[in-house]
Amino acid sequence: MTGPGRLAGKVAVVTGGASGIGAGTVRLFHAEGAKVVIADLQADAGEALAVELGAGAVFRRTDVTDEASIAAAVDAAVTEFGRLDVMFNNAGIIGAVGPIDRTRTEDADLTIAVNLRGVLLGMKHAARVMKVQRSGVIISTSSPAGVMGGVGAHVYSAVKAGIIGLSNSVAAELRAFGVRANVIIPGAVVSQMTADLVAGGADDLAGAQEALDRSRYMSRPLQPADVAAGVLYLASDEAAFVTGIVLPVDAGMTGAGGPSPMADEKYADQAGRREAGRRVGADDTPKEF
């Protein structure tokens, strides 16, 4: 890094910061001058990341479903580093999978507890500090599954949609306190979560890379650092007036859909279409596609 960094002087808490998108964000935040509390269930990976980054990074074992635990992670930012500028509610699980009629209710409850209740608790305790401070930004991780059907598990989709409603509602309240709230939507990113789904297991990141490469939307599969770049923007003062938004960093998965059949080269020299399949121009006779 040259210069003071885009987050110089800022303090962040990153839930789910020991792995994947969270760990990528911790690294980028730290490189950009922020002090970071890595808040995660995984102690070994979280401690190792804090040790690797050195000064300005601490690990706090945190369970986002436990209010006292997440409150302690927020308090650690204040006691260790003096303030809280960025709360990244990113911890998440896929949770309940399978057909709706066979959904295991206990799995559904855990999915809601981690992915929605955990985000709510992160917002609640971050807001407790940020409202008094009269500044800060809360960023929460949704998913393409939160805005479209057919790409994620049922309960996961529901709670990822819930995060958007919650964040926008909170943004409306906190604006008056100089506090922003935004959502990030990562596309399919190479991480332990996706490795568990599309490769040989959670630790098979190479397999996930390969599988996502085959189904890719762009020239290469998304990496945690690609999403972290979007989170950094939302966290930085460059986004000082950006609140109540949903930022997809998803290679166009939500906004641009799949392949673009009507842009195929085979149509390049064909006349435009008008009513009932007729074509614009001299030759109005419908033709076979």
Ligand SMILES: NC(=O)c1ccc[n+]([C@@H]2O[C@H](COP(=O)([O-])OP(=O)(O)OC[C@H]3O[C@@H](n4cnc5c(N)ncnc54)[C@H](O)[C@@H]3O)[C@@H](O)[C@H]2O)c1
């Ligand atoms: N990878 C993707 O393709 C993708 C796409 C869209 C959204 N997301 C979302 O991005 C976020 C990060 O996912 P990832 O791909 O980096 O997965 P990941 O599994 O690599 O990381 C998730 C982290 O959250 C932690 N965590 C889980 N439950 C927790 C709890 N109760 N308390 C504290 N920490 C907990 C895990 O220990 C892990 O370190 C999740 O919210 C996920 O739903 C991921």
